[in-house]
Amino acid sequence: MESTAKLYSLNYNNVHTYLFALLFVFGNVMLPQLCHWVHLGGPTLLPIYFFTLVGAYKYGMKVGLLTAILSPLVNSSFFGMPAVAVLPAILIKSVLLAIIAGYMASRSKQISIPALMGVVLGYQVFGTLAEWALTGSFYAAVQDFRIGIPGILLQIFGGYFLLKMLASR
Incomplete structure (x- = not known):
């Protein structure tokens, strides 16, 4: 199940870094909105992390960090979710995800x-x-381990298939 792929490490002085980050932030805004239609969809499916994983793994830590920080802030500002009280924990997890995914891919x-x-x-x-x-x-x-196992699996397997799809282009 391994595949070598073109993985990037974009820099902050590259306009593509910001374009890809905005694309992934958009995904991290829309996916949670869809998941919140399902009872406990957010805590169960962990959608706010999905495109951070894909962005950081495919385009590097810098795209991942922009996505990791902006996604929860935009979601919280516009939709009130995540709630401000849990925002620090989600930001920490998002930043950790971007760093670890970027590092692992490189x-x-x-x-x-x-x-x-x-x-x-x-x-x-x-x-x-x-x-x-x-x-x-x-x-x-x-909580993510108590009720978020479907989201963890979605990140692993959904992330794998989306990254494979991006790699084939």
């Missing part, structure tokens, strides 16, 4: 299920620890 230079599993589990574990430190509630911090 190291592995391939798209694979094990690599994406490492990325998603890595940001979830470290993000959970950070959220626990922020909130003081272990129960709240492990």
Whole structure:
């Protein structure tokens, strides 16, 4: 299930960095809106992270960081979700995701299920620890592992198939 692919590491002085980041932010705004039509769709499907993963893995950490920071802020500003109270934890997880995905892609230079599993589990574990430190509630911090398993699987397998599709172009 491994595939070598053209993965990029765009810089902040490249206009494509901002165009791709805006595209992925748009995806991270629209996907949560669709998921929120389903009861507990946000906490279960974890849609706000999906395009951060794809953007950081395909186009590098800088595109990922722009997407990771702007997506939760835009969603919260326009739609009130995520709520301001949980915004710090989501921003931490998003930034961790961008850093880990960008790093993994630059190291592995391939798209694979094990690599994406490492990325998603890595940001979830470290993000959970950070959220626990922020909130003081272990129960709240492990929510993604309690009810977000479908979202974790969506990130791994959906991310894999979208990255493969992008790689074929």
